[in-house]
Amino acid sequence: MLKxxxxxxxxxxxxxxxxxxxxxxxxxxxxxQAQANNRSIKQAQLGVANAKVNLQQDQWSRYPSLSANSNLxxxxxxxxxxxxxxxxxxxxxxxxxxxxxxxxxYAGGRIQQQIRQSTVDVQVANADAEAVANATALSVxxxxxxxxxxxxxxENAKKRLQQAQNQLxxxxxxxxxxxxxxxxxxxxxxxxxxxxxxxxxxxNNLEIGYLNLKQLLELSPDYELKIEKPQLDVDKEGNPDLxxxxxxxxxxxxxxxxxxxxxxxxxxxxxxxxxxxxxxxxTLSIGGSLNSNYSSTILDYTxxxxxxxxxxxxxxINGVPATITxxxxxxxxxxxxxxxxxxxxxxxxxxxxxxSIPIFDQNRTKFNVERAKLNIQSRQLEQDKAQQQLKSDVxxxxxxxxxxxxxxxxxxxxxxxxxxxxxxxxxxFQIGGTSSFEYAxxxxxxxxAERDKILAKYEYIFKMKIVEFYEGKKLNLK
Numbered sequence: 001m002l003k004x005x006x007x008x009x010x011x012x013x014x015x016x017x018x019x020x021x022x023x024x025x026x027x028x029x030x031x032x033q034a035q036a037n038n039r040s041i042k043q044a045q046l047g048v049a050n051a052k053v054n055l056q057q058d059q060w061s062r063y064p065s066l067s068a069n070s071n072l073x074x075x076x077x078x079x080x081x082x083x084x085x086x087x088x089x090x091x092x093x094x095x096x097x098x099x100x101x102x103x104x105x106y107a108g109g110r111i112q113q114q115i116r117q118s119t120v121d122v123q124v125a126n127a128d129a130e131a132v133a134n135a136t137a138l139s140v141x142x143x144x145x146x147x148x149x150x151x152x153x154x155e156n157a158k159k160r161l162q163q164a165q166n167q168l169x170x171x172x173x174x175x176x177x178x179x180x181x182x183x184x185x186x187x188x189x190x191x192x193x194x195x196x197x198x199x200x201x202x203x204n205n206l207e208i209g210y211l212n213l214k215q216l217l218e219l220s221p222d223y224e225l226k227i228e229k230p231q232l233d234v235d236k237e238g239n240p241d242l243x244x245x246x247x248x249x250x251x252x253x254x255x256x257x258x259x260x261x262x263x264x265x266x267x268x269x270x271x272x273x274x275x276x277x278x279x280x281x282x283t284l285s286i287g288g289s290l291n292s293n294y295s296s297t298i299l300d301y302t303x304x305x306x307x308x309x310x311x312x313x314x315x316x317i318n319g320v321p322a323t324i325t326x327x328x329x330x331x332x333x334x335x336x337x338x339x340x341x342x343x344x345x346x347x348x349x350x351x352x353x354x355x356s357i358p359i360f361d362q363n364r365t366k367f368n369v370e371r372a373k374l375n376i377q378s379r380q381l382e383q384d385k386a387q388q389q390l391k392s393d394v395x396x397x398x399x400x401x402x403x404x405x406x407x408x409x410x411x412x413x414x415x416x417x418x419x420x421x422x423x424x425x426x427x428x429f430q431i432g433g434t435s436s437f438e439y440a441x442x443x444x445x446x447x448x449a450e451r452d453k454i455l456a457k458y459e460y461i462f463k464m465k466i467v468e469f470y471e472g473k474k475l476n477l478k
Contacts, residue, residue, distance in 0.1 A: 026228045027144050027477050030217060031137045037218035038136050044129035051125040055118035061111055064103035071096045090297065097343070098291040108281030109274065117271040120264050127261035134257065134469070140216050141465055141475045147209040147227055149458040153451060154202035160447050161195040164188060167426075171436070187440035194444070230477045234408065234457060237464045240401035248470055249394045255472030256390060262383040269379045273372040279365030283356045292347045300337040390470075397466045404460040411453040418442075418449035 025033075035041055075092045104111065168188045175182055214221060253259060312325045337345075358365065425442035428434040465475060 024226050024228055027141060027230075027475065030144060030213065030227070031140050031475065033217045033219075034136050034140045035133045038132075038216065039218070041129065041132050041136060044125075044132040048122065048125040048129055051118070051122040055115070055122055058111070058114045058118045061104075061114070064101050066099070066101045069096075069098045069100070093296040094294065095339075096291065096293040098289060100287065100289040102285060102287040104283065104285045106282070106284040108278035108283065110278035113271055113274045113278065117268050117275065120268040120271065124261050124264045124268065127257040127264060130257035131261065136216065137475055138466070138469055140213070142462060143209065143213040143216055144227060144477075145458050145462050145465075147206065147213060148229060148232070149454065150202060150206040150209045151229065152454050152458075154199065154206055156450055156454065157195060157198040157202050160443075160450075161192065161199060164192045164195050164443070168192060170430075174430075183436070185436070187436040191440045191443055195447075198447075232457070232461060232477060234460060237461060240398065240405050240464065240467065243398045243401065243467060245391075245395055245398060248398065248467065249391050251472060252390055252394055252470040253387070255470070259383070259386055259390065262379065262386055266376060266379045266383060269372065269376040272375060273369060276365065276368040276372040279361070279368060280358065282358070285354045285356075287352045287354065289350045289352075290348070291350075292343045294339050294342040294346070296336065298337045298342055300335045300341070394467075394470050397463070397470060401460075401463040401467050404456065404463040408453070408456040408460045411449065411456040415446075415449040415453040418446040422446040 072095045073093070075094065079092075168185060171185050171188055175185060210225060211221060213227070214223060214225060217225075219225060310325055312323055315322055315324050422442045422445070425434055425439050429436065429439040461477075469475065
């Protein structure tokens with residue numbers, strides 16, 4: 001007897017101590033936490049960010065490009081001087097600079113259509129992220145309700161243990177008074193042992209339930225978390241018999257983000273056809289450039305002294321010997337022209353207008369258009385499939401809610417009947433009108449009925465929340 005009381009006391013103390021230092025979270029806060037930290041949602045948010053980057057890239061493609069280039073080289077032996085474009089046999093150093101820009105004036109509307117498509121793709125990514133967030137919220141609500149279920153089961157198990165212990169005390173008194181046989185206490189002790197085992201199992205389920213919720217919230221397993229315990233009233237959950245498939249389904253068509261994402265994907269595919277058709281049209285672009293260069297062989301004729309030399313060379317003209325005299329001019333000091341002076345003197349500019357007209361491209365544009373049209377059909381089939389699946393899911397959700405209601409009503413009747421039977425058996429047991437075995441069996445039947453009722457209660461509530469989810473209602477337990 002003392003051993004049983006000590007065991008119960010230890011359980012109570014452990015539960016009380018476990019409550020200190022814990023932070024109480026409501027369902028709304030749990031959903032917010034999960035949506036802010038869940039890895040699947042973060043992955044979906046990265047998809048949104050990537051779509052926005054693609055949009056920005058397409059928007060910037062309307063602006064001109066600008067690039068600068070430079071080269072530095074050395075010539076050995078006979079080569080062309082890049083500044084004078086003459087053959088030379090001496091070594092030289094050369095350096096060139098250029099700045100070029102190019103802009104597309106017309107590309108068959110391709111750039112504008114790409115911007116439109118990227119804008120729609122951002123909306124698709126946002127809808128996908130919302131769908132992941134909704135699914136996470138539903139998972140959090142389920143885990144939250146499971147904790148409430150396990151907690152209520154634990155509380156009832158503790159009450160049943162206390163009742164059995166009180167009955168054991170009364171039975172021992174009756175045994176001492178001679179009203180009951182000595183073996184009457186054995187069946188009650190067995191009931192106490194079963195209740196103690198139930199408490200251990202309920203505690204374990206509760207701990208696992210909290211671990212599952214912490215995983216969804218991306219919290220550390222050792223984080224002290226305790227959820228709020230709202231007063232759940234099944235009567236306030238509404239009547240699932242009033243649900244109409246067509247009505248709920250039509251509401252779900254407008255509230256489910258995955259269907260909205262599919263509609264946007266169809267729109268994006270339709271824009272893709274216009275992008276592909278742009279390949280049939282000409283492209284007009286304009287370009288401009290600035291350039292200059294330097295060579296170490298260029299002489300500066302404004303410096304040094306010019307020396308003229310007459311050179312006589314004998315030749316024959318029509319077979320008659322003659323002499324030709326030519327004058328050569330050269331600089332005595334061979335002064336080189338400076339780097340920056342050459343850059344300034346050799347400065348050049350250029351503007352180009354380029355028109356590209358497609359005539360025959362091996363039907364690549366034609367095939368691109370056909371693939372774009374096939375993509376539309378594929379997206380439409382995906383949407384049809386998703387709508388059909390949604391209709392099936394809504395139908396199953398309504399059926400489950402109705403079945404859960406009937407199950408709860410049946411378990412409630414069973415629990416009430418078991419309670420009445422237990423109370424009658426207890427009265428007869430107190431006056432010695434029935435055996436301790438029958439009394440213990442009646443108690444076990446009542447405990448089983450109460451557990452079934454609690455389970456049916458939370459199953460009913462969750463099934464109703466699923467239907468409300470399809471109706472677009474906010475998940476809450478108030």
